[in-house]
Amino acid sequence: MINVLIVEDDPMVAEFNRKYTEQVEGFLCGGWAASVEDAKEFLEKQAIDLILLDVYMQESNGLDLLAFIRETGVNVDVIVISAASDMNSIKKAMNFGAVDYLIKPFHFNRFLEALTGYREHVSIVRERSLLSQEELDRLLYHKSSTKELARLPKGVTKSTLAMIWNCIRQHEAMLFSTEDIAESAGISRVSMRKYLAFLTEIEALAMETIYGTIGRPVYQYRILPQAEEIMSGYI
Secondary structure, eight states, X not given: OEEEEEEOSOHHHHHHHHHHHXXXXXXXXXXXXXXXXXXXXXXXXXXXXXXXXXXXXXXXXXXXXXXXXXXXXXXXXXXXXXXXXXXXXXXHHHHTTOSEEEESSOOHHHHHHHHXXXXXXXXXXXXXXXXXXXXXXHHHHOOOOOTTOBOOOTTXXXXXXXXXXXXXXXXXSSSEEHHHHHHHHXXXXXXXXXXXXXXXXXXSEEEEXXXXXXXXXXXXXXXXXXXXXXXXXXX
């Protein structure tokens, strides 16, 4: 397993990154640090393979941790995940050896690409003493396919997900309810809710609450623009 430390001062964002990380096969979130100093203390106590590093934090700048890692020779890799999109920050991160850089907000498939590319990198480094040109190119340029690499949560199967997604794409109205798709897919509303919740979590769907004049609110869904790209990693 590849042990990951998330360095992010926003607890909600850190939790999202943890969930994303543990959806990818071969990765385990070993901890969370809310500042550069917390991260340094964590690295002294526990071995970490990969850090997911934010740049802009209230108490510190994540690039200072990256500089510290390179200056002290700590054996850990770093993927920067930050809203910092200025060329100076990106260039500094690359110069200090970041293996990838994701600009917030990002789509899950880009996150998946970063982690699967890194996993392939680790596999080649651990298993090879000599490299072919093709293997070296994959290390340098992160050439890998994310198709079928995403992990499905317990209780969600690829075949049922593909069938539900096909029903969603064929639905004529832009907005649809749990009942709409459950009826066309021929499965229970309880099961459908689980799949729609998953599709919402990975940002293939957006959920909207529709309030009527009486009774409970109705939850309706719509397909997001990046949905097909995201779903290509699952079905």
